[in-house]
Amino acid sequence: MSIAAGNKKPYDYLIVGSGLFGATFACMATRQGKRCLVIDKRPHTGGNIYCEEQHGINVHKYGCHIFHTSSKAVWDFVNSLVSFNRFTYTPVANYEGRLYNLPFNMNTFYQMWGCTTPDEAAAIIESQKQDTLTAMQKCGATAPRNLEEQALSLVGRDIYEKLIKGYTEKQWGRACTELPAFIIRRLPVRLVYDNNYFNDAYQGIPIGGYNKLTNALLKGSDCLCNEDFFSRREYWEAQADKIVFTGKIDEFYGYRYGQLEYRTVYFEEETLDTPNYQGCAVVNYTERQVPYTRVIEHKHFEHFGDAVYALPRTVVTHEFSTEWKPGSEPFYPVNDEKNNALYAQYKALAEAEENVIFGGRLAEYKYYDMAPIIERVLGMFGKA
Numbered sequence: 001m002s003i004a005a006g007n008k009k010p011y012d013y014l015i016v017g018s019g020l021f022g023a024t025f026a027c028m029a030t031r032q033g034k035r036c037l038v039i040d041k042r043p044h045t046g047g048n049i050y051c052e053e054q055h056g057i058n059v060h061k062y063g064c065h066i067f068h069t070s071s072k073a074v075w076d077f078v079n080s081l082v083s084f085n086r087f088t089y090t091p092v093a094n095y096e097g098r099l100y101n102l103p104f105n106m107n108t109f110y111q112m113w114g115c116t117t118p119d120e121a122a123a124i125i126e127s128q129k130q131d132t133l134t135a136m137q138k139c140g141a142t143a144p145r146n147l148e149e150q151a152l153s154l155v156g157r158d159i160y161e162k163l164i165k166g167y168t169e170k171q172w173g174r175a176c177t178e179l180p181a182f183i184i185r186r187l188p189v190r191l192v193y194d195n196n197y198f199n200d201a202y203q204g205i206p207i208g209g210y211n212k213l214t215n216a217l218l219k220g221s222d223c224l225c226n227e228d229f230f231s232r233r234e235y236w237e238a239q240a241d242k243i244v245f246t247g248k249i250d251e252f253y254g255y256r257y258g259q260l261e262y263r264t265v266y267f268e269e270e271t272l273d274t275p276n277y278q279g280c281a282v283v284n285y286t287e288r289q290v291p292y293t294r295v296i297e298h299k300h301f302e303h304f305g306d307a308v309y310a311l312p313r314t315v316v317t318h319e320f321s322t323e324w325k326p327g328s329e330p331f332y333p334v335n336d337e338k339n340n341a342l343y344a345q346y347k348a349l350a351e352a353e354e355n356v357i358f359g360g361r362l363a364e365y366k367y368y369d370m371a372p373i374i375e376r377v378l379g380m381f382g383k384a
Contacts, residue, residue, distance in 0.1 A: 017246030019047020058209030069371035128156025
């Protein structure tokens with residue numbers, strides 16, 4: 001790679017951040033003959049989908065990532081780069097040592113109440129929902145005023161108390177009564193025996209881990225890791241005609257209007273001398289007293305059935321949620337009324353930019369699944 005001096009800039013695009021948005025943009029731009037320089041402040045590419053091979057297991061270093069979509073165009077695109085396996089996401093919830101299937105379905109309702117027919121389950125849920133709606137009416141509320149009321153009005157008290165309340169309060173660091181209702185506008189309630197978490201037509205994990213997908217997306221681009229855009233901003237801006245920025249939008253503008261709030265996640269990882277620790281990829285711990293939100297056993301993303309015993313060890317990660325502070329990695333935007341209003345000010349600045357493209361969860365201050373990120377980039381290039 002050459003960084004040229006003089007008037008002519010050596011690249012068409014400087015892409016700040018090698019996560020899924022930046023890498024997909026680099027792929028599509030490169031296919032159009034554009035020259036792309038991708039920089040990332042981390043020591044690796046791939047952003048939060050980065051994997052690290054340990055003991056023959058691809059460890060998801062920043063939490064589990066399951067690719068799912070109903071867009072055939074998106075599915076065909078990623079499969080043109082790397083083959084995907086048949087992984088199906090079927091997490092389990094642990095509440096005070098008892099296990100419940102997720103999402104909420106007939107297996108869950110049998111475990112919760114012992115009911116065996118959809119009519120029985122529907123009657124219990126409806127009765128508990130009506131209790132909440134009646135209480136709200138007595139207070140003069142015509143719509144749920146917070147997350148607690150929203151959840152109770154959708155699934156009733158038993159499911160809320162055991163499977164939603166503690167997990168949500170750990171994840172957001174706030175009481176459910178202090179969280180906005182829109183966070184869970186709808187909760188899946190399936191009156192069938194179906195533990196598949198997603199309704200999408202396509203689902204899986206790249207065979208060999210997500211690094212294979214990232215490497216394929218970045219093929220043909222120049223990539224530099226351990227490079228912070230803000231440490232040499234003028235230098236980096238001089239390297240390309242346009243910038244694709246995937247970092248924090250408030251940081252891009254020097255926190256002109258103040259700092260946006262985020263939740264962050266930290267991980268405690270360990271290798272265990274057993275081939276099969278918990279029997280599935282993810283177990284959510286939904287009681288408030290357990291400090292972590294979930295335990296991930298990475299082997300199960302790519303090893304199925306008896307194949308898990310081919311490797312004598314396993315790697316598990318305990319995941320903890322906490323407030324973001326400088327120096328930690330921002331994971332989840334706090335999309336409450338205050339922060340959304342602040343983001344709107346930054347968005348107005350971004351929309352006035354002629355040579356900067358903002359994309360991804362930090363630059364757009366919204367939570368994205370993987371497939372919608374790819375779909376958005378493909379749409380920018382007229383391919384979706």
